Amino acid sequence: MLIKNATIITWTKPNQILSDYAVLIQGQKIARLAPQIQLEAEYPHEPVLDAHGQLLMPGLICAHTHFYGAFSRGLAIPNPAPSQFSEILEKLWWPLDQSLDLDDVRVSSEVCMIDAIKHGNTLLFDHHASPNAIDGSLDAIRDAFAETGLRGVECYEVTDRGGVIKADAGIAENVRMIHEVKDGQNLQGRLAATFGLHAGLTLSDETLDKCRVAADGLSGFHIHVAEHQIDEFNSLEKYGLRVIDRLKEFDILGENTIVAHGVHLDMREAEILAETGTWLSQQPRSNMNNAVGLADVESMLRLGIKVCMGNDGFSNAMWDEWRTCYLAHKLIHRDPRRMNGGSVIEMGVYSNALLAQRFFPNTTGLGTIQQDAPADLILVDYEPITEMTPGNLPWQILFGFRDSMVTMTMVDGAVLMRDRQLTTIDEHKVIFEARKRSKDVWERYQKMF
Ligand SMILES: [Zn+2]
Secondary structure, three states: OEEEOOEEEOOOOOOOEEOOEEEEEEOOEEEEEEEHHHHHHHOOOOOEEEOOOOEEEEOEEEEEEOHHHHHHOOOOOOOOOOOOHHHHHHHHHHHHHHOOOHHHHHHHHHHHHHHHHHOOEEEEEEOEOOOOOOOOHHHHHHHHHHHHOOEEEEOEOEOOOOOHHHHHHHHHHHHHHHHHHHOOOOOOOOEEEOEEEEEHHHOOHHHHHHHHHHHOOOOOEEEEEOOOHHHHHHHHHHHOOOHHHHHHHOOOOOOOOEEEEOOOOOHHHHHHHHHHOOEEEEOHHHHHHOOOOOOOHHHHHHHOOEEEEOOOOOOOOHHHHHHHHHHHHHHHHOOOOOOOHHHHHHHHHHHHHHHHHHHOOOOOOOOOOOOOOEOOEEEEOOOOOOOOOOOOHHHHHHHHOOHHHEEEEEEOOEEEEEOOEEOOOOHHHHHHHHHHHHHHHHHHHHOOO
């Protein structure tokens, strides 16, 4: 397929904005990026996708999300309203995830994936919990990835909150999926798996040790870290160590590990993340909603930490997440010079792409438009009202782009949405099923109080 009449943003370094160029897709890859006249002459019979002047860009990547949380939308949390983070876990997320069965997990994933495709996400790192439906839950999510055609990384968040048997089941679910993916049940290379852990505050030393042994040589980890002070307080009180120091003792950190949030890390913990090459994903919309504060990601970038961006299940609108990052750091520091647009791009584009490349090592240039990169692409219906240059692109995006401007989403060369019409999944059928299932989930949730 030849994608022509597009303005192409490559997200290579340095970034390029190319007019009069076209992209040739062959199989799952970008086979050529060359002047349009040249490709039209060389491939006169190639099927054409006419962009009609839209922007062609690499698809958006989300480094941390929770597909299981979809049915929280509109859910009534019993009074009184949670006054701090641990109450949000106890009154919202924990009773909600306990109310899910395997079909709920699949449908909850499908609605999130539909949202993701419509808003230009092509790869999401999911962090899953369903304590009353652990075995097979990662298959349910894999089924949704298979159906929608998205690229993904899965894991199950192991925790002690349901006792030893459920912690062991979580470990087994991670190990099984990691093996299956390695053995080729990976959706033609679109699926990767890692080892999920909930957070230090719900993991005993015994369980962390079991996870270390089970993951040894197989995989890194994906874990919440210092989202609220309670994670640090709990760790200091029970183990005499700050969270990151404790995770380091259990070999949880490293170049294949993602820690989410890191809002309350001290300087030494940040330094350890840099030393170990651990990835940190920040989610400012979720942090604001939970009123937990913001990670000092500008200092973390200066330390050399690989800071990525996720959405924490808040909604699959990554440009909203970028914009929130841009605004929230200015506000919290009361300094409009903070959080340069370029820093947002450094995290949301470049770090996320490097993270993606780490998890899909058989690809080249994932997250960029260049020859041999996987064809994970979007078209954006954005007409700049001022001259758009590589230098001002961050601000064109932060002040001009809306996630609903995405009109086409492609993963591995397959079109998942064209002219805003989904091609792989019946949105209305899924929404109908979601409404029905969410009602039952809500009933089970309310019975927990
Ligand atoms: Zn999270």
